[in-house]
Amino acid sequence: MxxxxxxxxxxxxxxxxxxxxxxxxxxxxxxxxxxxxxxxxxxxxxxxxxxxxxxxxxxxxxxxxxxxxxxxxxxxxxxxxxxxxxxxxxxxxxxxxxxxxxxxxxxxxxxxxxxxxxxxxxxxxxxxGYNYIQNPVMRLIRRLLDEGQIGEVNHVRVEMDEDFMADPEELFYWKSEASSGHGALDDFAVHPLSLLWTLVGGVRRVCGHMAKPYADRPVQGGGRRAVETYDIATVLMELESGVSGLLAVNRSAWGRKGRIAVQIFGSKGTIVYDQERMNEVQLYTADGGKETQGFRTILASPHHPPYDKFIPAPGHGLGFNDLKVIECRELIRRIEGDAAHLITFEEGILIERTVDAMARSAHEGRWVEV
Amino acid sequence: MxxxxxxxxxxxxxxxxxxxxxxxxxxxxxxxxxxxxxxxxxxxxxxxxxxxxxxxxxxxxxxxxxxxxxxxxxxxxxxxxxxxxxxxxxxxxxxxxxxxxxxxxxxxxxxxxxxxxxxxxxxxxxxxGYNYIQNPVMRLIRRLLDEGQIGEVNHVRVEMDEDFMADPEELFYWKSEASSGHGALDDFAVHPLSLLWTLVGGVRRVCGHMAKPYADRPVQGGGRRAVETYDIATVLMELESGVSGLLAVNRSAWGRKGRIAVQIFGSKGTIVYDQERMNEVQLYTADGGKETQGFRTILASPHHPPYDKFIPAPGHGLGFNDLKVIECRELIRRIEGDAAHLITFEEGILIERTVDAMARSAHEGRWVEV
Amino acid sequence: MxxxxxxxxxxxxxxxxxxxxxxxxxxxxxxxxxxxxxxxxxxxxxxxxxxxxxxxxxxxxxxxxxxxxxxxxxxxxxxxxxxxxxxxxxxxxxxxxxxxxxxxxxxxxxxxxxxxxxxxxxxxxxxxGYNYIQNPVMRLIRRLLDEGQIGEVNHVRVEMDEDFMADPEELFYWKSEASSGHGALDDFAVHPLSLLWTLVGGVRRVCGHMAKPYADRPVQGGGRRAVETYDIATVLMELESGVSGLLAVNRSAWGRKGRIAVQIFGSKGTIVYDQERMNEVQLYTADGGKETQGFRTILASPHHPPYDKFIPAPGHGLGFNDLKVIECRELIRRIEGDAAHLITFEEGILIERTVDAMARSAHEGRWVEV
Amino acid sequence: MxxxxxxxxxxxxxxxxxxxxxxxxxxxxxxxxxxxxxxxxxxxxxxxxxxxxxxxxxxxxxxxxxxxxxxxxxxxxxxxxxxxxxxxxxxxxxxxxxxxxxxxxxxxxxxxxxxxxxxxxxxxxxxxGYNYIQNPVMRLIRRLLDEGQIGEVNHVRVEMDEDFMADPEELFYWKSEASSGHGALDDFAVHPLSLLWTLVGGVRRVCGHMAKPYADRPVQGGGRRAVETYDIATVLMELESGVSGLLAVNRSAWGRKGRIAVQIFGSKGTIVYDQERMNEVQLYTADGGKETQGFRTILASPHHPPYDKFIPAPGHGLGFNDLKVIECRELIRRIEGDAAHLITFEEGILIERTVDAMARSAHEGRWVEV
Missing domain, CATH: 3.40.50.720 (NAD(P)-binding Rossmann-like Domain)
Known part of the structure; x- marks a missing residue:
């Protein structure tokens, strides 16, 4: 090499x-x-x-x-x-x-x-650069799904929320201009979709809605300008697998800093994840005695590769930047001609088409095929 | 009296x-x-x-x-x-x-x-008997909204999930028969809607989707019977106030026991609540220094009437049955001719109409006015 | 009857x-x-x-x-x-x-x-009236211990904290007078000890320390009066079983409202409990694949009698007052001559003697046998 | 430079x-x-x-x-x-x-x-290499203390727990030999003490206790060998400032992976931290309306330098390895002759002397001056 x-x-x-x-x-x-x-x-x-x-x-x-x-x-x-x-x-x-x-x-x-x-x-x-899929905890989720630990998946919900557009008195800037795109859908939806893509597959049909929390924003020098983009979007989905899905994104969600909340429901259990606690995954399985069933909090550890390449001790925590290092390793693997866990342009275009369908659906007020 | x-x-x-x-x-x-x-x-x-x-x-x-x-x-x-x-x-x-x-x-x-x-x-x-609205913590939320502590509400999400229909191998019973209604919508949606009703008002338009996690279930004596109801439903909403809303209900959600998760986003803050921790409310307000902002967990206490009628000490916790006692007190108040915090048939019918619109919308695959 | x-x-x-x-x-x-x-x-x-x-x-x-x-x-x-x-x-x-x-x-x-x-x-x-031992979740813990689910217990920590004495500017009242007792030890320690007593048995030796967060408090009409009691106490313990234990109580702990935090460590697992979330218990067991081990949150449910006598649905939550109803039932059982889960004067005296030993130990600055 | x-x-x-x-x-x-x-x-x-x-x-x-x-x-x-x-x-x-x-x-x-x-x-x-003190969240705590946000500190508790020695059937290895030191005290106590040192100062007197959860362990080839070190230690402390303190360490604590739990109580509020969620700090302050007081969860963000040097977005999370990068920067600063946030041999020796006093105290069963 x-x-x-x-x-x-x-x-x-x-x-x-x-x-x-x-x-x-x-x-x-x-x-x-x-x-x-x-x-x-x-x-x-x-x-x-x-x-x-x-x-x-x-x-x-x-x-x-x-x-x-x-x-x-x-x-x-x-x-x-x-x-x-x-x-x-x-x-x-x-x-x-x-x-x-x-x-x-x-x-x-x-x-x-x-x-x-x-x-x-x-x-x-x-x-x-879909780095969130590189989280060792995300790979654990994929593995749990592959092993059937929660059975057949039948429902999925994903939320992504931050608050950098939450202050109505912040000056109008390009993110509120129509030329920047639809709004939260462009900004955020690709992330949850990248997770869905790698965990449960693609999206077949969508029905979306977009909302503007604030009609206008102040402009430098005085006065206000009408906001042209939608900081909130909600979408009903049918996945390729037939599974029912839900997506909600909000870039004006006070208090949410890097939330990507995933709930995957299956016939034998449930998996829950929140990016704000990126070293944890919640797993519920319907086995064992009913009196001791509960969501367990699994802390990222060397048992979840490639966490072990960073730290030999469990529960010590990776950071956001570490995910890019993992992505970089996968990229090199692919360049070497090996299989790699990576979203390339081939898969990325499917995510872009899905976002496009969501926005069209919201504008037209009806279900749209991806 | x-x-x-x-x-x-x-x-x-x-x-x-x-x-x-x-x-x-x-x-x-x-x-x-x-x-x-x-x-x-x-x-x-x-x-x-x-x-x-x-x-x-x-x-x-x-x-x-x-x-x-x-x-x-x-x-x-x-x-x-x-x-x-x-x-x-x-x-x-x-x-x-x-x-x-x-x-x-x-x-x-x-x-x-x-x-x-x-x-x-x-x-x-x-x-x-909409007892969840009687939670002292729910009254606190209403008070926070009235005081403008999170500013103007601009987005609402509500989920209600339990797992009593989660086991695909449980015998077919009447809740899977069409005669029992639509499924999760009837069973659950009225609860979140009762909370929305008292917190942020009614619903104007809806676009729903319903799903069956399991196509059939075993019947006593052998064989399987097709499930006729929908254990999962997701709904886009526009509230009377124009606010964007989202509802998701799932009665086959493994691990969820009494979850009613509410997220209310406003122009100055956010309120989060989960019925499984019914003595807590999360409040984020965008004031004070940015380095100390965060969601605060408020524990139910005598400062949240009528908690004080049950226990004089904070953080000791009310239970589910206590909410019915509060409701009972409100009922007596109303019978005495006083104002009371109660959902009567007058308001209840609006909730029923909303659920009906959600189900029609799901069947017809389009937005429906309530 | x-x-x-x-x-x-x-x-x-x-x-x-x-x-x-x-x-x-x-x-x-x-x-x-x-x-x-x-x-x-x-x-x-x-x-x-x-x-x-x-x-x-x-x-x-x-x-x-x-x-x-x-x-x-x-x-x-x-x-x-x-x-x-x-x-x-x-x-x-x-x-x-x-x-x-x-x-x-x-x-x-x-x-x-x-x-x-x-x-x-x-x-x-x-x-x-040691009502905390009546919590169905506490009985679950006892059952888990009896079944050996966390193996042999080898270490126990208990904390009890509230904040009703936390404000240094609240007027001096009888709880700060020496005649009321030692302070937090009297007020609080009996509760954690009642839990220890029913879960892991009695205490053999103790070494305590007591502290006054505030030297004096204002008195009505002006001036300040020296505080005579100790709002904070910490104690090293050796249990009858030889197990190492730790107790900490603080009635001037801002933000703690009804915290009784219990950690029980065993050779095969760990149990964690907090009275502020009295319908939950955390259980970690060292079995199954290492990649899915984690603390699980068990919600109180009808599988934890006598929760079922109050509510037939899981996760809906008992309240503080419900524990006294259970205690009342146990009392009646005992009056009827049946075995009951109850701390009588026979066991209560052991708790009182333990608290007494803790206070003596703190005053004398040395280990004391109970 | x-x-x-x-x-x-x-x-x-x-x-x-x-x-x-x-x-x-x-x-x-x-x-x-x-x-x-x-x-x-x-x-x-x-x-x-x-x-x-x-x-x-x-x-x-x-x-x-x-x-x-x-x-x-x-x-x-x-x-x-x-x-x-x-x-x-x-x-x-x-x-x-x-x-x-x-x-x-x-x-x-x-x-x-x-x-x-x-x-x-x-x-x-x-x-x-006391890297935990470099956490931006730890610096925030220090800043909150300096600003008096929780008033005068009056009580401190610190726990450090992991589970790498928790399995009684793991083979005897050098960490169980007396030549390796006392046990958990050497292994762990220095970390919590480094945090205490930078947050609330040094320790004046201690009274410790040490325990062996397992009397012996299997040896390669058969048979068992007596364990010579103490995997559990608990210590009462009086800090230099007169503040009451408590330390507990356990390296056989099933389920704990990298827990360092800190509770700092003051006359106006409380700060709580857990290393397993190293991007969060809990702050309670006794101001504002009593009905909205609660512990707030502050997520690490660019408002907590030098988090901003790693990521410009809040809530995205640093990892364990990032702390060493910060420490490295501080070291370079000190080499350049500037003030730096660093524990040198001058301060480190105080930590070592404190651990030594704790072990002596445990062996002698009495309070010992550091």
């Missing part, structure tokens, strides 16, 4: 997260060559150079196209705002690079489809 | 609960004359006599019509299976009795409307 | 609780004759009469001695302040009555020993 | 944790030069070379003395078993290196004192 040369575009929230993952993956897993942090692109040469120093990249550029064209680069991490993903990902794939692009793929379904076409044409790995 | 003479029909789950409430209400509140437990009706004279002895009633009858006609009786508690409610309630009202009838009103909307008509014609108090 | 005639002395916190229990026990359990609420004693005739009306007693007296001497009375409930217990209990026993006395027995060990002597001499039932 | 050259001795649990921290610190904080991972020492040259490749170190050695003597090395990370700490730390300090040594300092107080003397003589930074 050769050492990969990495190019990183963007150094915001997710850019730093990618950089930390590329820095850590070899030391954590101990079975891959250390990636070479080759080149970093930012909006300007100055910023790029400063960030390259901080994040450990050898070279810097203010022009992402030069990074994408760089013959030394094997993999391109794309962590810019969503609107930039299509151009960057397509260019990188056309240049023969593997791509690790943050989710969602694009702001318009049309662009996501173009990205998928480019990935197929290139034959390269085109992976998406 | 004169002492009321009580007639009780039925001594099952709720019959006993009523009896305990009539036994306790004077001692708990100390401000009402002790009700006289006058006559109890059951299916047979023998059973009625045994139960009258146990529950402290002076007389017993195997014929509910004689109880309803009894000139001594002031109030009739109706706690029989739902299908019997209309005949009994109407007869009691026509005989000039006050009625305290368990919810829901009836198995068919048509009958519930007849009951309402009888109540209006009689001029008597016709109350329904 | 004949119907018992009840005399109640005191109508405060616990007096009302006794009255509610005597009112409810027959209806809840359905297998005992309804007790006759014969006579109630309070400090004055007026108050006694008002309370008798409220609580359903036939007669009233301002003189407890006449109640105790009343030939009609079979059982005397004693719910007055602790200092009055000895005289009342001894008089009642000498008059041939059964006694149901609130805990602790007395404010001085000497008096408690006198009470025990009177009980022995009388041959009557002399029971103490 | 120049880039530091790092030497790492040991690559077990904590060795890997140090390596990950040295790898990540520059990228996470963005304000320090990237450390150079210069040389790694392990038990053999082969192992050292393999680990150096994995963890990103330039050179490898099978001889820790050569690492300590290496003129290029600025800082030596010591992560070997505790018994090796004294020789390595003293040698490194004598060679003029800064030392970052895992806790506890040594297995014998005598050795710890020698280490302190060496640190003083060298004038170098000699820091200990």
């Amino acid at each position: 050769k050492s990969l040369n990495i190019g990183l575009i963007g150094t915001g929230y997710m850019g730093k997260c990618h950089a930390l993952a590329w820095n850590a993956v070899a030391a954590v897993f101990g079975d891959v060559p250390r990636p070479r942090l080759t080149v970093l692109a930012e909006a300007s040469q100055d910023l790029a150079e400063r960030k390259a120093r901080e994040l450990g990249f050898a070279r810097a550029t203010g022009d992402w196209r030069s990074l994408v064209a760089d013959p030394e680069v094997d993999v391109v991490s794309i962590t810019t705002p969503n609107a930039f993903h299509p151009d960057m990902a397509i260019a990188a794939l056309e240049a023969g690079k593997h791509v690790w692009c943050e989710k969602p793929m694009a702001t318009r379904l049309f662009d996501a489809e173009r990205m998928l076409a480019a990935a197929r044409a290139s034959g390269r790995v085109a992976a998406l | 004169k002492s009321l003479n009580i007639g009780l029909i039925g001594t099952g789950y709720m019959g006993k609960c009523h009896a305990l409430a009539w036994n306790a209400v004077a001692a708990v509140f100390g401000d009402v004359p002790r009700p006289r437990l006058t006559v109890l009706a059951e299916a047979s004279q023998d059973l009625a006599e045994r139960k009258a002895r146990e529950l402290g009633f002076a007389r017993a009858t195997g014929d509910w019509r004689s109880l309803v006609a009894d000139p001594e009786v002031d109030v009739v508690s109706i706690t029989t299976p739902n299908a019997f409610h209309p005949d009994m309630a109407i007869a009691a009202l026509e005989a000039g009795k006050h009625v305290w009838c368990e919810k829901p009103m009836a198995t068919r909307l048509f009958d519930a409307e007849r009951m309402l008509a009888a109540a209006r014609a009689s001029g008597r108090v016709a109350a329904l | 004949k119907s018992l005639n009840i005399g109640l002395i005191g109508t405060g916190y616990m007096g009302k609780c006794h009255a509610l229990a005597w009112n409810a026990v027959a209806a809840v359990f359905g297998d005992v004759p309804r007790p006759r609420l014969t006579v109630l004693a309070e400090a004055s005739q007026d108050l006694a009469e008002r309370k008798a009306r409220e609580l359903g007693f036939a007669r009233a007296t301002g003189d407890w001695r006449s109640l105790v001497a009343d030939p009609e009375v079979d059982v005397v409930s004693i719910t007055t302040p602790n200092a009055f217990h000895p005289d009342m209990a001894i008089a009642a026993l000498e008059a041939g009555k059964h006694v149901w006395c609130e805990k602790p027995m007395a404010t001085r060990l000497f008096d408690a020993e006198r009470m025990l002597a009177a009980a022995r001499a009388s041959g009557r039932v002399a029971a103490l | 120049k880039s530091l050259n790092i030497g790492l001795i040991g690559t077990g649990y904590m060795g890997k944790c140090h390596a990950l921290a040295w790898n990540a610190v520059a990228a996470v904080f963005g304000d320090v030069p990237r450390p150079r991972l210069t040389v790694l020492a392990e038990a053999s040259q082969d192992l050292a070379e393999r680990k150096a490749r994995e963890l990103g170190f330039a050179r490898a050695t099978g001889d820790w003395r050569s690492l300590v003597a290496d003129p290029e090395v600025d800082v030596v990370s010591i992560t070997t078993p505790n018994a090796f700490h004294p020789d390595m730390a003293i040698a490194a300090l004598e060679a003029g290196k800064h030392v970052w040594c895992e806790k506890p300092m040594a297995t014998r107080l005598f050795d710890a004192e020698r280490m302190l003397a060496a640190a003083r003589a060298s004038g170098r930074v000699a820091a200990l």
Whole structure:
């Protein structure tokens, strides 16, 4: 296995997260060559150079196209705002690079489809940054489902809530503009759908509703501007498997900080998870004496790989950034040609189409096939 | 205030609960004359006599019509299976009795409307047994909303889940027959709706979905029979206030025993409640320093009347049966002509209509006005 | 079985609780004759009469001695302040009555020993109001221990915390006077010890420490007075069984309302309980696959008798007052000559001696044998 | 600020944790030069070379003395078993290196004192790996205390429990030998004491008790061997401030995986923390209306620095390994001559002396001054 040369575009929230993952993956897993942090692109040469120093990249550029064209680069991490993903990902794939692009793929379904076409044409790995699926606890849930520990799944509920849009007096900014998309559906729904996708499969039909908690917001300099996006969405679903599902997302949910609440009901038990306590899973199984049945809280531990690669002791806790390190390891695995637990453009497009169907359904007030 | 003479029909789950409430209400509140437990009706004279002895009633009858006609009786508690409610309630009202009838009103909307008509014609108090609204913690929530502690409400989610239908190998019984109604909607939805009704008002439009977790169930003697009711239902709602709402009910939810989970989102905070921890409410308010904001767990206490009538110490906990004692006190208040916190047939019919609209919506696959 | 005639002395916190229990026990359990609420004693005739009306007693007296001497009375409930217990209990026993006395027995060990002597001499039932042991969940814990579900117990920790003395600016009152006893030890320790007693047995040796969170408190009219009691106590214990134990009590613990936190560690598992969530018990057992081990939350249910006598549905929750109804049933059982789950003066004296040893140990700064 | 050259001795649990921290610190904080991972020492040259490749170190050695003597090395990370700490730390300090040594300092107080003397003589930074104090949530607690949010602290309880010694049928190994120390006290107590030290100060007097849950354990090849160490310890404490304290540690506590439960009681409120939910702190303050008081759950967020250096979004969660990255940043700060939040040998020795006093107290059955 050769050492990969990495190019990183963007150094915001997710850019730093990618950089930390590329820095850590070899030391954590101990079975891959250390990636070479080759080149970093930012909006300007100055910023790029400063960030390259901080994040450990050898070279810097203010022009992402030069990074994408760089013959030394094997993999391109794309962590810019969503609107930039299509151009960057397509260019990188056309240049023969593997791509690790943050989710969602694009702001318009049309662009996501173009990205998928480019990935197929290139034959390269085109992976998406759905990090929540990498949680060892999420893998435990998948394993419990595969083993039939809760029997046949018959109902699923997923909620995702945060409160960064909860204050009605915060200034109007681009997230309230129609050009940014539908609102909470774009922002959030892809995450719960990525979990559903890996746990219980795809969605067949949806019936959605979207709501605006606040009609308008103040603008700098005075006055108020009408809000154009929907910070709340609720969706009835029928999954491919026929299972009944429910999705609720709210980015104006005071007090919720990183909640992704999953409830999976089966014929023999129930599984409950909340991302705000990402090192725990609740499992109820209908076996043993009735007087001792109850939801058990399972703490993440070395018995839930690859937790063991981070910490040999149970219950000590992984963090949000650790999930990206696991994702990075899976990406390398896929690049090596091995099976990997990863959402690529092939699966990602299904998530994007589902979100698109949800939004159409909400606008048209009726059930829509995905 | 004169002492009321009580007639009780039925001594099952709720019959006993009523009896305990009539036994306790004077001692708990100390401000009402002790009700006289006058006559109890059951299916047979023998059973009625045994139960009258146990529950402290002076007389017993195997014929509910004689109880309803009894000139001594002031109030009739109706706690029989739902299908019997209309005949009994109407007869009691026509005989000039006050009625305290368990919810829901009836198995068919048509009958519930007849009951309402009888109540209006009689001029008597016709109350329904929506005991969850009597929780002191629920009154606290109402007070917090009234005070604007979470600002303007903009989104509501309610779930109600139990697991008494969760075992697919339990024998087919009447709850799986179409004649019993729609399924979870009838059984459960009225409870969350009673909470919504008292906390945030009525429902304007709904779009529902119903699902059968199990296609069939074993029958005594062998073979299996197709299930005709829906143990799972999910509903999108628009409230009268314009607020976006979500309802999910599941009576095959392994591990859930008495869950009624309420989430109320507002412009300044959030309130969360779960009936399985009925002495707690979670409150998040967006004030004070950001570094110390968080959901606070408020334990029921004498500061939440009428908890103080039961226990002078905080955090010691009321139980499910105590809620019926509070309801009983409210009923007496209403009979005395005072304002009371109670769902009567006038409000109950709105809940029944809402459930009916939800079921129609699910069958027709479209939004329906209530 | 004949119907018992009840005399109640005191109508405060616990007096009302006794009255509610005597009112409810027959209806809840359905297998005992309804007790006759014969006579109630309070400090004055007026108050006694008002309370008798409220609580359903036939007669009233301002003189407890006449109640105790009343030939009609079979059982005397004693719910007055602790200092009055000895005289009342001894008089009642000498008059041939059964006694149901609130805990602790007395404010001085000497008096408690006198009470025990009177009980022995009388041959009557002399029971103490240790209601927490009556929780169906507590019986479940006892059953789990008996079944060896957590193996051999090897360590126990118990905490009891409330906050009614937490405010340093509340006026000095009798609980801060030395004449009231040691402080938190008297007030609280008997409760955890009653649980330990029924779950894991008695205490052999103790080493205690007591602390005053506040040196003085304001007095009415100005100035401050030195606090003489200890609101905090911590104790190392060796149980009769040789097991290592720990006790901590704090009546100035802000935010704790009715916390009695129990942790029982065994060779195969652990049991955790908190009175503030009195309908739950946490159980961890070291069996099954390591990847699914976790503390399970068992909700109180009809599988935990006598919960079923109150509610036929699981997870709906008993309240604090319900525990006294169970205790009342046990008392009647004992009066009938049957085995009962009850702490009588025989066992209660052991608890009092243990508390006494703890206080001595704290004063002397050394280990003391109980 | 120049880039530091790092030497790492040991690559077990904590060795890997140090390596990950040295790898990540520059990228996470963005304000320090990237450390150079210069040389790694392990038990053999082969192992050292393999680990150096994995963890990103330039050179490898099978001889820790050569690492300590290496003129290029600025800082030596010591992560070997505790018994090796004294020789390595003293040698490194004598060679003029800064030392970052895992806790506890040594297995014998005598050795710890020698280490302190060496640190003083060298004038170098000699820091200990008490990572739990680095949790942003722990800093929040400290800040809350400093601001007086819970008033004057008057009582503290700390528990630390894990279950790696809980199985009585696990083979006897060195942790049960007397030569390894006292048992849980050595293993665990230093952690809670490090938290107490930084939050509420040092300990003045102690009275301890130690217990063996299992008398013997099986040995390889058959038979059983008597256990010589104490897996359970409980300690009464008086802090320097006069505050009453309690410590309990148990390494045979089934179900506890990484529990460090802290309760700090004050005159205006209470703070509660559990390491198993390391991204949460519970705060109760006795202000505002009594009807809305309750423990609030504060989720770690960018408002709790340096959480913001890892993730810009609240509630997303740090992990155990992130704490070591923060510690690493503090160490660098101290090396630069700045104030830093760090337990050095100067403070560490106080913790070691306290543990020593606890063990003596337990053996002698009496209170002991630290």
